[in-house]
Structure formats: C-alpha cells, structure tokens
Amino acid sequence: DDDAPEPSTPPDAETQIAPSPKARRASIGFVGGGAMAEAIARGFVAGGAARFSDLAVSHGSDPATAARWRALDVDVLSSNAEILDRCDVVFFAVKPHILPNVLNECGAHVDVDRHLFVSVAAGVSSAFIEDSLKKAASKGIAPGRPGPGALPSSHKKETEKNTRVVSVVTPKVVRVMPNTPCLVGEAASAACKGSAASDEDVTFVVELMRSCGLCLNVSSESLLDAVTGVSGSGPAYAFLFIEALADGGVAAGLPRSTATVLAAQTVLGAAKMVLETGEHPGALKDKVCSPGGATIQAVRALEQRGFRSAAVEAVLASAAKSRELGIESEKQHRGK
Incomplete structure (x- = not known):
C-alpha cells in the first residue's frame, strides 16, 4: 500500500x-x-x-x-x-x-x-x-x-x-x-x-x-485480492500486534524499549518456526500452552475478545477493498 x-x-x-x-x-x-x-x-x-x-x-x-x-x-x-x-x-x-x-x-x-x-x-x-x-x-x-x-x-x-x-x-x-x-x-x-x-x-x-x-x-x-488481504496489508496487522504486545509489557512493568524488542523478536521467531518446521500454526500454539499454564489463559483471553475473528475480518475487509478499488478505477476510466 x-x-x-x-x-x-x-x-x-x-x-x-x-x-x-x-x-x-x-x-x-x-x-x-x-x-x-x-x-x-x-x-x-x-x-x-x-x-x-x-x-x-x-x-x-x-x-x-x-x-x-x-x-x-x-x-x-x-x-x-x-x-x-x-x-x-x-x-x-x-x-x-x-x-x-x-x-x-x-x-x-x-x-x-x-x-x-x-x-x-x-x-x-x-x-x-x-x-x-x-x-x-x-x-x-x-x-x-x-x-x-x-x-x-x-x-x-x-x-x-x-x-x-x-x-x-x-x-x-x-x-x-x-x-x-x-x-x-x-x-x-x-x-x-x-x-x-x-x-x-x-x-x-x-x-x-x-x-x-x-x-x-x-x-x-x-x-x-486475497493476497492483498493477507500479505499486502499484513505488515500493518503485524505492526499493530507488536505494538499491542509492547503496550501490554509496559502495563505489566517493562520499559517501553525492552517490551518492543521482545515483542518484535517474538513475532519474528514464531514466524520462522512456522516457515522452517512446516508444522501447522495451531500445533505450534498447542506446544506452548501447558495445561493450566499462563499461556493458555492468555489465549483464552484473546479468544474471548474475538482475536481470531478480528484477524479473519481484517483480511476479508482488505480483499474486498482491493476489489472495490480496481472496479472503481476501471469504471471511472471507462466513463470518460
């Protein structure tokens, strides 16, 4: 974009x-x-x-x-x-x-x-x-x-x-x-x-x-158009997530610079695991979530607030806008 x-x-x-x-x-x-x-x-x-x-x-x-x-x-x-x-x-x-x-x-x-x-x-x-x-x-x-x-x-x-x-x-x-x-x-x-x-x-x-x-x-x-929704616009979603993770870290007591570096490296490392192991993201998530542990409680909080649905809707909204931009551009040109 x-x-x-x-x-x-x-x-x-x-x-x-x-x-x-x-x-x-x-x-x-x-x-x-x-x-x-x-x-x-x-x-x-x-x-x-x-x-x-x-x-x-x-x-x-x-x-x-x-x-x-x-x-x-x-x-x-x-x-x-x-x-x-x-x-x-x-x-x-x-x-x-x-x-x-x-x-x-x-x-x-x-x-x-x-x-x-x-x-x-x-x-x-x-x-x-x-x-x-x-x-x-x-x-x-x-x-x-x-x-x-x-x-x-x-x-x-x-x-x-x-x-x-x-x-x-x-x-x-x-x-x-x-x-x-x-x-x-x-x-x-x-x-x-x-x-x-x-x-x-x-x-x-x-x-x-x-x-x-x-x-x-x-x-x-x-x-x-679907590619636009996933990867074309995707860096914005990732930046927003990194910023939110860092905000949470600050709320929990970390200095802003430390929280931001930890959040960014966490997203980078998780992405590399998906690409290099070939495992399904869900399977990798399950390996982090110990029974009764802190991570599964965090995942529960994300799901309660519609995290997964919000990500899906973001991709669909971007893809729809991509189609709309193309249609409008072509329509305006043909109307001249």
Whole structure:
C-alpha cells in the first residue's frame, strides 16, 4: 500500500551487493516514486538484483520525492514516457485511481518486443492495463517509435462493448502484490501473468521479486485480492500486534524499549518456526500452552475478545477493498 511510511536511510554504496548477470539483463524503471516503489527499489539493491544507479523513476511534481530518489543515486526523470523510452521493465507503482491516466500517457511509447510491465496497483486487472495501453497507443504514435507492434492494415479491428479498439499486439503485463518488508529483504509477494506475458516473463518477475523476499506465482489473477488481504496489508496487522504486545509489557512493568524488542523478536521467531518446521500454526500454539499454564489463559483471553475473528475480518475487509478499488478505477476510466 502506497500509504506506508517512508523507508529509512539507504544502505551505503560500499555495502550494495553486485547484481547478478541474470538480474541485470534488463533496465528497471518505476512510474511512481512513493513508499512502495522505494521499498521495492531498496530491496532490489540490498538483494543484489540492481544498483541504485541502474534504476530510474518518474515522480510527478513532488520536489521532496525527487530529492529523496536523487539522494539514492537513482536517475529521476521528468515524465512517465521517459521511463518507457529508457527502461525494459517498467513498474507501475501508483495508486489504482491514478493508474488509468498513467496508462493513457504511456500507451504511445510502448514497444511490445522490449517492454515488460509490472503493476503493483491493488485491484486493477491485467486485462484493463493491457486494453488501456492498446487504446492509448491507437490515439497516436510517439515520435521516432513504431508504436506497440501494430499489425498489418489488413488485420481486422477488435471491438469491445461501446468501444472500438485498434488491433495492436497486446503488451506484456505481470501483476505483483508486494509488501513493505521488501525494504529488509523479507517481502511476502505474489505474482500472476496477464494474457500476453509468457511463463518466462512471470518467472523473471518472480525471481526479481525474490531478491527482496518470498514471491509466489499464483495460478489465478482473482487470488491477488486475497493476497492483498493477507500479505499486502499484513505488515500493518503485524505492526499493530507488536505494538499491542509492547503496550501490554509496559502495563505489566517493562520499559517501553525492552517490551518492543521482545515483542518484535517474538513475532519474528514464531514466524520462522512456522516457515522452517512446516508444522501447522495451531500445533505450534498447542506446544506452548501447558495445561493450566499462563499461556493458555492468555489465549483464552484473546479468544474471548474475538482475536481470531478480528484477524479473519481484517483480511476479508482488505480483499474486498482491493476489489472495490480496481472496479472503481476501471469504471471511472471507462466513463470518460
């Protein structure tokens, strides 16, 4: 979510890991320079997939955002079109309601043989992104560029409900739902390809995202709303839980700094046990809960106050909002 806090100080240039040859096969650009884009960029650098000097970003008109990226030694460009002209892999890292205008601006600069688009905008379908880029391309061809793979004039035109679309080759799009722990190399992301992207394209994106944490290739794009609910929004739930644990520690007499460190490490350690042992979380919980002990009384208190139900409802609310954001974004664009 682009409303996340701004990441902290970048790693020193001396500590940046040299990118692997495979990771450097393509230049990477970000359309949108908010917190999510920055977290991903920092993750790529820390994970060895790129150097800051290999990246480019377009930032709108915010001087503070531009200054922050320049401080990282990232090439800051003045327009979204320049990102497409320079970069092979283009991340659309803007809010869903902004994405339609971005696509309209970029369409005439698409080169389908070169560009791979990665969208991190919650809820906006790859089909909408593909169609929007094709429609924008049909309105004009960028100077010096042949346009997005225009087919021979004898080829029939495609039609959509109430909309005529000039038939151009469909751009390659992969949707990704990342989260802000990209910043520390512990992301939980999922990816799904659009209609024109190949298995190789989505594999490349998954490997790129794995430079900053876990990334799974999900079978159906409809699952990405659920991914948003679990892992996209999940860091906020975890931060809230850590804060609440620390508050409890303070209430019980611990200094704030001690309580916070203990709470954060406890959540980290519990998560590692789930991932590394392969045991069901419920089974691991049962091992901590001795008969008549303190922990089972604490679990009872959580259950009495609806802890489990609240977590489930949080995921469903986030997933529903993700779907809503996509529908509203697409509806507003089609209404123009």
